Amino acid sequence: MAKYIFVYHGGGMPETPEEGEKEMAAWNAWYGAMGDAVVDGGAPAGMSKTVHPGGGVTDDGGANPVSGYTVVNADSHDAAVEMAKGCPILKNGSVEVAPLMEM
Numbered sequence: 453m454a455k456y457i458f459v460y461h462g463g464g465m466p467e468t469p470e471e472g473e474k475e476m477a478a479w480n481a482w483y484g485a486m487g488d489a490v491v492d493g494g495a496p497a498g499m500s501k502t503v504h505p506g507g508g509v510t511d512d513g514g515a516n517p518v519s520g521y522t523v524v525n526a527d528s529h530d531a532a533v534e535m536a537k538g539c540p541i542l543k544n545g546s547v548e549v550a551p552l553m554e555m
Contacts, residue, residue, distance in 0.1 A: 456532035462545025
């Protein structure tokens with residue numbers, strides 16, 4: 453079984469504590485449905501800085517800012533994609549699914 457990373461783009465912060473509780477319940481239900489496949493539940497990410505060739509830095513989060521990640525075990529890339537289809541961020545964001553390469 454291989455490890456895959458789900459990289460989240462988009463989404464947003466809940467506007468009220470009640471919305472926050474509802475969002476967390478959705479994420480916890482999704483993680484629960486994946487069970488032991490979840491290796492690292494990950495975390496939300498703040499605004500990134502981009503380091504460019506030559507050492508220049510921009511504070512804009514890049515072309516497609518990362519908003520968080522999760523690491524899972526799956527039998528195949530397609531199986532990991534199927535798991536990602538249940539992600540709560542898909543209401544207003546996207547998920548990239550990539551294999552983590554063994555070195």
